[in-house]
Amino acid sequence: MGLLNSYNQWKETRQQNYVNKMKEQGKCPDCHGKGYTVYPYNEFAYFNSFECPGCQGSGLYSDWEQLR
């Protein structure tokens, strides 16, 4: 159990670091500030990009934070 806990903690820390980094740059963590997300390996690959649901396409961290 201790191992699993430290793994989860590591994952959380990593996620937190990533979000902080995106915050510094003012970018949406879901789409890296692009405003859309790409799913290259599913059946919707045809469309190849979608408006990012995290920031509703703005790519801004402030929007992402508000929409959480």
Ligand SMILES: [Zn+2]
């Ligand atoms: Zn986004």
